[in-house]
Amino acid sequence: MSLGKAMIHARKQKTAARAAAYAAESGTHAGIHAGHILQMPVLVLNASYEPINICGARRALVLVLKGIARTEEEHGTTLHAQRSFVAMPSVIRLLEYRRIPHQTRALSRKNILLRDRNQCQYCGVVLPSGELTLDHVVPRSRGGNSTWENLVACCHACNRRKGNRMLSEIDDMILLREPRPFSLHTSRQIMRMLGRGDDRWRKYLFY
């Protein structure tokens, strides 16, 4: 590791440790458990106010403490650790503009489940992540690849039923929707869904 990298690494650790200290030693005015608060979704805006992501409150707090982002809307709860208080953010904005590449999401199990909103794409059941698997629409044994277009969230029952067959070989099994790459458009839909009931988010979501 180069000296520069090591310094950045150390700084990252220090900031993360600070956030963790807030998490560990904090109580809240609202009386909600701190662990829960640190997992709440926070809307992330680009410097231009364009909504670009959602992250957990813990990550948002790290970005604010590091001076990468500032809080635009507060959540209304406060974490306190020793002598300092931190207002929990609901919306943060990056201080420097980031160019968002056309496809920002990595192909991963987590992101496939997020895209499919934890819904089996065959029978429509919605389940916790741990109870879902990924299905290759065209089975790997038949030449199917691991791509956005060929992977879908699937319950274990449908996965077993489908086995190594193609959909064209099964009478009553169809895809609820055509799988597509996770685009910024998809992210926006999810942001709007999550922010539907939240005034602090809503005004930024129709950018």
Ligand SMILES: [Zn+2]
């Ligand atoms: Zn299913």
